[in-house]
Amino acid sequence: KAGVTQTPRYLIKTRGQQVTLSCSPISGHRSVSWYQQTPGQGLQFLFEYFSETQRNKGNFPGRFSGRQFSNSRSEMNVSTLELGDSALYLCASSLGTSGRTGELFFGEGSRLTVL
């Protein structure tokens, strides 16, 4: 079974631009979560989608948004990029049918650098 695939793996943007990151979950997984990892703040939850609906959202500004498609693939978008948005963005998938979060399967991440 193929794992979680994230694209692109690396990208460089300048302040004020926007970026879209993509995530393809493991086949059969309907839940996709996004996390931001930075040296200063560690791993922080962004949002979680299940069957095209956002079920949970972390404490991030509205510049961070996401969506999920009918095939469970997900995208996240960051608009008006700031230097502090430089981070490793991790996508994780799971079956998502349990009431509580179980094991998550992570992709390799998208490393965003904002200049």
Place this chain on the structure above:
Amino acid sequence: SQQGEEDPQALSIQEGENATMNCSYKTSINNLQWYRQNSGRGLVHLILIRSNEREKHSGRLRVTLDTSKKSSSLLITASRAADTASYFCATALSSGSARQLTFGSGTQLTVLP
């Protein structure tokens, strides 16, 4: 804010020795999980322990959970150079925003050959 704090922040041991990492958290949990991350890569799930469990084993891994002290420990026995990585505990809360994990700050483990 981070639910879990890990101790120590960094640990360096010789191959063959055991490594113990500790995690403390603040609120009631449904389960606690441990993940490993090699430098700049994604996280790999190691083990999940539910709030009604006290100890769990998986290969060379042993996890304990003390809900009265809101703490967990991860023991890696007979460590290998390939175990060099960052280790994170993550909690799923028992109420409220249950569909997310809250990660600790991580322990950087270095196993010297």
